[in-house]
Amino acid sequence: MTPVALHTVFETLAYAAGFRTFLWTRQRLAPSAFNDKDEVAWIAVGAIVGAALGAKLSYWLDDPLTAFQNFPDWRHLLQGKSIIGALLGGLLGVELCKRITGIGQSTGDAFVLPLTVGMCIGRIGCYLAGLDDHTYGIPTSLPWGVDFGDGIMRHPTQLYEILFLLVQYACIHARRNAFAQPGDRFRAFMIGYLGFRLLVEFIKPVFYAYPGHLSGLQLLCVAGLLYYHRDIPRIANVLLKGSSSAWVPR
Template sequence: MEAAGLHTVVEASAYFVGFRLFVRERRRLALPVLADTDRSVWIAFAAIAGAAIGAKLGYWIEDPLAAFAGFPDARRLLEGKTIVGALLGGLVGVELVKRIVGAQGSSGDAFALPLLVGIAIGRIGCYLSGLADHTYGNPSTLPWAVDFGDGIPRHPTQLYELAFLLALGLVLHARRNAFVRAGDRFRAFMVAYLAFRLFVDAIKPVPYAYPGGLSGIQLLCVAGLCYYCRDLPRLGRGLWARS
């Protein structure tokens, strides 16, 4: 199977597993905001639609020269996507729909595990896709650097992210009873993931450098972390303080 086809299969598996985990977490956690079936469908739809829009906008921000090449021909605009953009877009979509339907309370904890596992599975597909996926790191002389087919050893940043997500999953599970507010497990996942991407993307090629040499993905990470800044002390206590 070609790399592109293999990536598609792995990505589809990530979506399937993530959705099944969301259904399980919704039942297991019995969150009041998701108790009503119709309301939970709207929230899930908002998460999916917001993620799709955010993933596309994130790509446009990350590599505007490629995305808008040949404009107004829209074919290039429809190509890439980004996980960070999808996470932030899904967050915005859910919060907007909750306000529209008058839903009270946090639904985030039902999404934390599905997102973590789904992204981890997806990164396996990214790694197997090699150069075509554009998720590899900069050239490296480290002993674990990987040649993705062009003769240049690079940081296998997909595997770095996979290892990080596995470690984060273990921490969130171990500290599952330490979070004092509904939604804090999701917030902790978002903060940890955005912080990780802010740093790991510093060893990836930058398709378009913004002021300070930051990539578009890093700027989105900063924006997301600023959104959660008031929650950081509480989340830190939940993650690291003794129970």
Template sequence: MSPVALHTAFEALAYAIGFRTFLWTRRRLAPAAFRHEDHLVWVAVGAIVGAALGAKLSFWLDDPLTAFAEFPDLHHLLEGKSIIGALLGGLAGVELAKKVAGVDNSTGDAFVLPLTLGMCIGRIGCFLAGLGDHTYGVPTTLPWGVDFGDGLPRHPTQLYEIGFLLAQYVLLHRRREALTRPGDRFRAFMIGYLLFRLMVEFIKPVFYTYPGGLSGLQWLCVAGLVYYARDIPRILRALFARGSGAWEPR
């Protein structure tokens, strides 16, 4: 099977498992997220449309020279995407849909486990896709560097991301009782992932540099962290504070 076919297969598997996990999560881990079935429909539509638009817009922002190289060829323009844009676009789409539908409760907690599993599976496909996926890291002399096809050992940033997502979920699950506000598990997920991506992008090729020496994806991470700025201190205290009800190693 070709790298492109492998990537496509794992991406489809990520969507399928993520959706099935969501159906289980909304009943078992976040039963209060959706009070009515029609709320679920509105949120789903907002998430899907917002994620699709955000994924494309973030690709155009991150690598405009490649994205618009054959403009106005729409096929080429619609090829790339980014999970950062998908997450932020999905967030915006859900919030807009909730306002339209009059949904006033937080629904994010139901998405934490499905997103974690889906993103991990998707990154396996990215890893197997090699150089064509543009998710690899810069060359490294570290012993675990991976040759993706150009003869250079590179940081396997896809595997770093899988490791981070799994470790983050373990922490969020163990500290779920400390994250008392509805939606805090999702906020913690987003804050952690945006911080991780902001940092890991420094060891990935930069296709277009913006002011501050950051890539377009890094500026998106900064924008997302600014959005969550008022929640960050509370989330950090809930995750790492010691004392009554605090986390202790087991």
């Protein structure tokens, strides 16, 4: 099986496992996230459409030279995607649908475990895809460096991400009863992951450098962290100390 085929198989498994985990999570770990099936449907529409658009737009931002190569030939525009854009796009899509339909309660907590499971499985596919996936790290002399096919030992950043996601979920789950505000488990997931990606991108190839030598994906991480800037102190307090200060609904 070719690397591209392996990646496709694991990406399909990631979607399937994430969906099945969501069905279980919304009943067991986040039963108050949805009031009825109609809300699930609306949130699903917002998440899917937003994630699809965000994943594509983030690829255009991160590697515009490749994405717009031979423009207006649209085929390059349809290649590539990023989980960072998918997460932020999905977030915006869900919030927009909630405003349209009048859904007031937070729904994010139901997605923490499904996202963790799906992203871990997806990163296995990225790892097996090797150089074709463009998710590998820069060269390293560390003993766990991996040769992805070009004879150069590189940081296996896909494996770093899997390890981070598992540790992050363990921390969030262990502190789940300390989060005072509905949706804080999802906020903790997003803040942690965006912070991780902001840092790990420094040991990955930069396909197009913006001011400050930041990649497009790092700029998206900064934008996402700014969106959550008021929540970061409260979330950090829970994860580090196991307690949450009083909160004011917004």
